[in-house]
Amino acid sequence: MKKAVDFLQKLQIAAGTVFLTIFLVTVVFQVSSRYVGVTAPWTEEVEMYSFIWAVFMGAGAMVYEKRHFAFTSLNDLIKNEKIKRVLSIVISVIMLFFAVLMVVYGYQVTKQFWGYKWIVFPTLTRGITWMCLPISGATSVIYLIYLIKDDIEHIVKGDLK
Amino acid sequence: MGVLLVIMFIVFVAIGVPISFALGVVSFVGIAGLPEIPNAVVFTKMFNGMNSFTLLAVPLFILAANLMNEGSITEKLIKTCNSMVGHKRGGLAYSNVLVSMIFAGISGSSQADTAGVGKIFIPSMEAQGYDKGTSVGVTAASSTLGSIIPPSITMVVYAGIANVATGALFMTGLIPGILLGIGMMLVVKYYAVRKNFPKSEKVPFKEVLKLTFQSLPALFTPILLIGGIVSGVFTPTESAAFACVYALLVGIFFYKTIKIKALPGIIIETLKLSSLSLFALATANALGELLSYYQLNIYVQEFFTSLSGGKTVFLLVIVAFFMFIGTFMDAVPAMILFVPIILPSSTALGISPIILGLIIVVTLALGLVTPPYGLCLLIASSISGITIEDAFKGTLPYFLSSIAILLVMVLFPDLWLSIPAFLFPALF
Amino acid sequence: GGSKASEEKTTAEETATEETTGEEKAAVPELELIVAHNQTSLENPYAFGTIKFKESVEELSGGKIHVTLHHGTLGENESELIEKLSMGAVSMVVASPGFMTAIGVPEVDMFSLLYLFDSFDHWEKAVDGEFGDAMKEVITEKTGNQFKVMGYWSSGVRNFYGKQAITTPADAKGMSIRTQSSAVQQQFWSDCGAVPTTVAWGELYQALQQGVVDSAENDYTSFMLKEHHKTDNGKYISETNHDYTTRLLLMDGNSYNKLTDEQKGWIEAACEAATEEERSVVYKMAEESKAKVIADGATVTEHADVDAEAFKEIALPIQDKFAADNKMEEYLEMIRSIK
Ligand code: NA
Ligand code: NA
Numbered sequence: 001m002k003k004a005v006d007f008l009q010k011l012q013i014a015a016g017t018v019f020l021t022i023f024l025v026t027v028v029f030q031v032s033s034r035y036v037g038v039t040a041p042w043t044e045e046v047e048m049y050s051f052i053w054a055v056f057m058g059a060g061a062m063v064y065e066k067r068h069f070a071f072t073s074l075n076d077l078i079k080n081e082k083i084k085r086v087l088s089i090v091i092s093v094i095m096l097f098f099a100v101l102m103v104v105y106g107y108q109v110t111k112q113f114w115g116y117k118w119i120v121f122p123t124l125t126r127g128i129t130w131m132c133l134p135i136s137g138a139t140s141v142i143y144l145i146y147l148i149k150d151d152i153e154h155i156v157k158g159d160l161k
Numbered sequence: 162m163g164v165l166l167v168i169m170f171i172v173f174v175a176i177g178v179p180i181s182f183a184l185g186v187v188s189f190v191g192i193a194g195l196p197e198i199p200n201a202v203v204f205t206k207m208f209n210g211m212n213s214f215t216l217l218a219v220p221l222f223i224l225a226a227n228l229m230n231e232g233s234i235t236e237k238l239i240k241t242c243n244s245m246v247g248h249k250r251g252g253l254a255y256s257n258v259l260v261s262m263i264f265a266g267i268s269g270s271s272q273a274d275t276a277g278v279g280k281i282f283i284p285s286m287e288a289q290g291y292d293k294g295t296s297v298g299v300t301a302a303s304s305t306l307g308s309i310i311p312p313s314i315t316m317v318v319y320a321g322i323a324n325v326a327t328g329a330l331f332m333t334g335l336i337p338g339i340l341l342g343i344g345m346m347l348v349v350k351y352y353a354v355r356k357n358f359p360k361s362e363k364v365p366f367k368e369v370l371k372l373t374f375q376s377l378p379a380l381f382t383p384i385l386l387i388g389g390i391v392s393g394v395f396t397p398t399e400s401a402a403f404a405c406v407y408a409l410l411v412g413i414f415f416y417k418t419i420k421i422k423a424l425p426g427i428i429i430e431t432l433k434l435s436s437l438s439l440f441a442l443a444t445a446n447a448l449g450e451l452l453s454y455y456q457l458n459i460y461v462q463e464f465f466t467s468l469s470g471g472k473t474v475f476l477l478v479i480v481a482f483f484m485f486i487g488t489f490m491d492a493v494p495a496m497i498l499f500v501p502i503i504l505p506s507s508t509a510l511g512i513s514p515i516i517l518g519l520i521i522v523v524t525l526a527l528g529l530v531t532p533p534y535g536l537c538l539l540i541a542s543s544i545s546g547i548t549i550e551d552a553f554k555g556t557l558p559y560f561l562s563s564i565a566i567l568l569v570m571v572l573f574p575d576l577w578l579s580i581p582a583f584l585f586p587a588l589f
Numbered sequence: 590g591g592s593k594a595s596e597e598k599t600t601a602e603e604t605a606t607e608e609t610t611g612e613e614k615a616a617v618p619e620l621e622l623i624v625a626h627n628q629t630s631l632e633n634p635y636a637f638g639t640i641k642f643k644e645s646v647e648e649l650s651g652g653k654i655h656v657t658l659h660h661g662t663l664g665e666n667e668s669e670l671i672e673k674l675s676m677g678a679v680s681m682v683v684a685s686p687g688f689m690t691a692i693g694v695p696e697v698d699m700f701s702l703l704y705l706f707d708s709f710d711h712w713e714k715a716v717d718g719e720f721g722d723a724m725k726e727v728i729t730e731k732t733g734n735q736f737k738v739m740g741y742w743s744s745g746v747r748n749f750y751g752k753q754a755i756t757t758p759a760d761a762k763g764m765s766i767r768t769q770s771s772a773v774q775q776q777f778w779s780d781c782g783a784v785p786t787t788v789a790w791g792e793l794y795q796a797l798q799q800g801v802v803d804s805a806e807n808d809y810t811s812f813m814l815k816e817h818h819k820t821d822n823g824k825y826i827s828e829t830n831h832d833y834t835t836r837l838l839l840m841d842g843n844s845y846n847k848l849t850d851e852q853k854g855w856i857e858a859a860c861e862a863a864t865e866e867e868r869s870v871v872y873k874m875a876e877e878s879k880a881k882v883i884a885d886g887a888t889v890t891e892h893a894d895v896d897a898e899a900f901k902e903i904a905l906p907i908q909d910k911f912a913a914d915n916k917m918e919e920y921l922e923m924i925r926s927i928k
Binding site: 040041043044109112113115116117118122126 | 672675676690691692693770775787
């Protein structure tokens with residue numbers, strides 16, 4: 001299972017990197033196109049949506065690495081490894097709650113705005129752009145469940161390091 | 162309801178739930194408490210809050226910082242500053258502040274500065290024997306200058322809300338930014354003897370000159386960027402893109418330190434830090450939405466219009482208010498929510514909107530090192546691996562020196578406008 | 590908040606039962622309305638209009654309808670407000686018609702056509718007459734009653750301002766101009782020989798000051814507030830009057846249908862009062878803003894000195910083509926016939 005979750009996270013980081021690269025290239029293109037005097041109205045939406053996708057993909061992947069900014073004072077105070085694991089589970093469950101909500105409501109708004117189109121590419125639905133919410137949420141759910149399972153296993157096995 | 166949410170937020174943050182998730186859950190519970198408002202707005206706001214042209218500059222500035230690190234531009238800059246001040250007691254701490262000031266003239270994002278400068282300074286200060294609190298404290302505190310010395314993302318956001326010229330606000334921030342830096346150096350001087358800070362060996366003058374020459378492309382960047390914005394070669398947001406391209410070109414062709422192979426790694430690093438900061442901003446935006454629906458801004462407006470006591474009291478309250486807001490909210494949603502309603506009362510008192518902007522921007526920049534929502538503090542402590550409490554303890558003296566300077570700014574508000582207006586009359 | 594947007598629409602019965610448990614007041618509101626627009630300044634026609642709506646509807650209903658106003662605090666981005674309206678997170682919003690092209694109502698882009706109206710008088714006659722009613726029907730029908738037009742508002746008439754005055758299309762030749770993203774408008778400026786460019790509104794001051802763009806176009810109040818007329822490339826204003834703008838005061842038609850006849854009556858009457866207020870503020874502010882930019886040293890070329898016919902000659906074929914493409918010749922005729 002670890003391998004599969006690791007792979008998922010790598011995939012997500014790769015996706016985020018691709019979106020960030022699209023974003024960077026578009027920004028540089030847009031700035032330079034203005035000096036050359038070319039109109040490129042499509043850049044605005046491409047920039048914005050690839051930027052938002054990059055952020056949500058990155059944020060999801062960082063859940064697995066436990067990199068989201070947090071206070072660790074309480075955790076550092078606790079010496080008992082078992083209690084540490086329990087605290088870790090509590091935190092993961094609270095995060096899981098929010099991640100599940102991201103999936104549920106993200107799916108709802110994606111569906112609701114499916115009929116909205118991009119301005120510059122009228123064939124594209126804006127629903128696609130909203131999909132970063134449920135996807136980021138769903139991947140976070142997977143990571144968190146894995147982290148919780150891992151914590152429980154350690155507690156049960158008594159293997160507390 | 163309000164009290165319940167505050168308690169919930171404090172408990173979550175205290176037990177170690179990430180700030181972004183704590184903000185998200187609190188916003189959700191708050192919106193769920195309003196029967197007529199659909200819960201989905203929490204999530205649409207996370208998305209829409211980022212749908213802002215100005216925020217696009219955040220990853221660009223972080224990328225610029227990463228490129229400067231990868232291309233050893235930062236390292237050269239640090240070496241040069243060290244060669245100048247390193248032989249003094251507390252030399253690395255001085256040069257940390259100095260480098261942050263130069264970095265601030267390149268970057269418009271304080272987070273980018275913390276990450277960029279901190280990655281190199283924090284380990285090297287610790288290696289030389291500084292305590293972790295000091296190395297993290299100096300780094301976090303001095304990186305707040307990133308939002309005060311131009312360019313600055315928060316200034317661009319303020320200028321947009323308050324209808325002031327971005328260039329004028331930028332130039333107004335320059336002198337206070339430098340003063341804040343000097344203030345921090347004075348704190349270093351005070352502690353250097355007391356805490357027996359280490360010092361490096363004196364570098365021969367010839368070597369100093371050589372190093373300075375080598376780091377000219379870096380030293381020259383702030384002048385190029387600020388000059389470019391002021392004279393109008395590019396817009397403030399474009400300056401972020403320019404900084405990236407410049408750092409890339411200097412790294413590839415001048416120092417020949419950036420390899421094309423390294424680029425994906427740099428972009429991944431940029432992705433990680435940008436998304437951590439911006440996801441926290443997204444949930445802070447959701448909290449802003451909650452406060453809007455609860456009409457908090459109306460109460461704030463009533464409060465500010467009922468204030469008596471003139472300019473000074475008004476500005477003091479502004480500082481206290483945004484200092485408080487800054488503990489749990491990002492600068493961008495805080496300004497969107499409160500600047501429009503404060504502006505009329507401020508204008509009625511005869512306070513220039515540029516000065517109001519300067520005071521708010523400096524206050525919110527200092528909010529970047531106040532826990533719990535203090536991104537610079539969080540980034541710096543995660544680099545060093547110490548707790549946020551210890552990090553804040555280390556930051557406190559530098560934070561207090563900045564507060565002192567901020568108070569001087571509040572006491573003589575017009576002075577800060579007249580100097581830049583005299584120096585750059587075309588902008589005002 | 591509840592679980593599903595569709596169940597969220599405030600109905601009179603629901604709120605009435607919930608509100609009675611609240612604090613004791615003279616009249617307990619039976620209906621809560623949230624009204625939002627995207628302008629943060631209170632010195633803005635939208636703010637005056639929505640404030641008027643609140644006052645009117647609360648007075649007419651004797652406090653049975655309560656209104657909460659949001660001046661930019663629920664989003665400064667129009668598309669965000671539209672999304673909120675369709676989710677049921679707000680009851681009424683002010684928005685440009687343009688967004689509807691993205692949700693399958695390309696007909697509303699008709700409002701973006703330049704030189705469609707000759708004067709505010711003509712514009713009022715059209716939107717308050719047969720054409721306005723017909724467009725309301727198109728919008729209701731094509732959006733499945735998701736959007737109901739409660740009033741036609743304006744954000745003024747747009748003029749050209751740039752590094753030099755233009756009196757004929759030929760004067761605009763080769764100049765880069767910051768315009769709106771609507772295809773028909775870009776087409777118009779291209780046909781004049783200018784180069785349409787995109788610059789974020791918040792960065793336009795800088796762009797005009799430093800010569801990133803040669804010119805822009807907007808109504809007096811909008812560019813006066815941003816001080817564009819103080820820049821080198823913004824100080825020559827030519828009253829081309831090319832665009833008498835239309836803004837829509839929108840409600841969710843399905844929520845509207847759930848109201849009682851009495852409530853509908855109060856809201857309709859208040860919308861009428863608000864619309865009148867908004868328009869009169871637009872006209873008044875345009876005059877004041879014009880005086881202000883002249884006092885600031887900008888140069889104004891009056892409409893009488895602009896060869897409007899020459900610009901119209903370029904605009905008319907674009908109008909005809911748009912009407913033909915969208916099968917709207919009949920609507921175009923409604924407007925042209927009342928000149
Ligand atoms: Na800066
Ligand atoms: Na803070």
